[in-house]
Amino acid sequence: MEVLVHYGDLTLKGKNRSDFTAALVRNAEAIAGGRFETHRESIVMRxxxxxxxxxxxxxxxxxxxxxxxxxLDEIVKLALRRVRESLSLCGGEKxxxxVFVKRSDKRFPMKSSEIASKVGxxxxxxxxxKVNISAPDLPVYIRIDSDTARLHFEKKPGLGGLPVGTSAPLLCLLSGGIDSPVAALCAMKRGCDVDFLHFHVFPDSSGVIDTKITDIFSVLRRYSPASGLFFAPYKFFQSRALTDFPDTGSFRGYELVLFRRFMLKVASAFAAEHGYGGIITGDCIGQVASQTIENMGGAYIGLDHLVLSPLLGWDKNEIVEKARRAGTYEHSIKPYNECCSLVSPSPRTKCRISVLRRLEEKVSMDEMVSSTLGSVESYSPAGGNG
Incomplete structure (x- = not known):
């Protein structure tokens, strides 16, 4: 039995369509295995x-x-045989x-409407x-391709979007929460290769292995097998910024915004070194104190890379539902010592850019970023890191 694979947005790509279908086939082979054959507006899997x-x-x-x-005689015979099988399986409920016919091969002597009428x-x-065009219990789909005629009943919905690898690569800040994996999936849907950068609290990156971070990453690689994961230590920020942090007056409550700015500056420098087109965050306006407009503005300002936050307007229940469907939710809710939960017990909701800049100078932000960047390690799903 064959599987007919239909793509959506790719039909809009005109002269570039072959590049997109080639990427789709590569991804499908990596994720589903099998052999693929490209036809006009569809792909056949064996x-x-x-x-x-x-x-x-x-x-x-x-x-x-x-x-x-x-x-036509063979098409009718096939339709009658498969309809009989389908009706026997459903116990008479249909x-x-x-009958819906698509004639991709225009050389076939009958029009689509004529084939549908005869088979029907x-x-x-x-x-x-009885015939019910708008909502049939048993839809029968027939496709006339250049090589053969194909018949099927159920259409299983795909993820849509563009094949991963057809847009610029991005770097996602992976916190371990519910939101950032969903944000990464949104970018993948628009064709972006996504790698992940996680900031950890452990003495070395081996402490992250076999935690929910690597579990989440394993789920995300089912959608993008080429994705990579990198670990960055929290210790440089902790030892310099938090130890010497001037927790008085106008500076109080800025720890979390300063830490988010530190992570984004490390990510931006890492992106420059490795050729990423931008940075992804799981930010959602107003969801937590660090995600007010003022605090996101303070964290993002002056970065050298585009910051994309696909979930800005989502409700939390929408994000949770997407995470459940993707398979990341059950891992995301597991306990874990996340950096952001350790930084500030009572963060401000409206930071001032002028205060944030003075703080960056006081804690030697550029030195912290450079030290952290030199300690980033890559994770190998085979069981190692380096």
Whole structure:
């Protein structure tokens, strides 16, 4: 049995379509295995694991299909045989049907409407089903391609979007919470390769191994197998900024905003070294104290890289639902010593840029960033880091 794979946004790409379909095939092979053959507006999969196509960005829908020669008599025979099988499996619950035909091969001598009418009449007479075009119990889809005729019933929805690898690569700040993995998936949906940078509190990065951070990363790699994970230590900020932090007067409550700015500056420097087009955060306006407009503005200002926050307007329940569907939620809610929870017990909600800049000078921000950047380590899913 074959699987018909249909893409959506790729049909808008004109002369660049072949590049996008090639990327889609590469990703599908990596995630679902099997062999793929490209046709106009669709791809055919053979072998592999079709269920994993639901994790491939760029696919609009996919369906297991049956084939026969491009001959009307053969098409009718195939339709009657497969409809009979479908009705026997459903126990007589399906009372209505409709036939939908797409004739990709315009050389076929009959029009789509003529094929649908002929096949539909045979089904109606043989099984006594009623026609319902708008909401059939049993939709019958027939496609006339250049090589063969294909028939299928159910269309399983794909993730849509663009194939990963067709847009600029991005670096995502992975906190370990619910939001940042969902933000990364949003970027993947628009074709971005996404790598991850996690700031940890441990003496060395081995403490992150086999925690929820690597568990979340393992889930995200199901959607983008080429994604990488990097660990950055919190200790330089902790030893310099928090030890010498002037916790008096106008400076009090700025610790968290200063720490977020530190992380973003490290990320921006790392992005410059490795060629990322921007930085992703899981920020959502007003969700927590660090995500007010004023505090995000203070954290983002003057960075050398574009900062993308796909979840800015999402409700928390929308983010949670997306995380559940993606498979990251159950890992994200596990206990873990996250840096942000250790920095400030009572952060300000409205920082002043002038105060933040004075603080950067007092704690030697550029030196902290340089020291941290030199200590970043990469994680290998095979079980090591270096």
């Amino acid at each position: 072998d592999g694991n079709p269920d994993n196509l639901g994790k491939v960005f760029g696919i609009s829908w996919y369906a297991r299909c049956h084939t026969c020669p491009k001959n 009372k209505t049907f409709a 009449e045979e089904i109606r007479l043989r099984f006594g089903l």
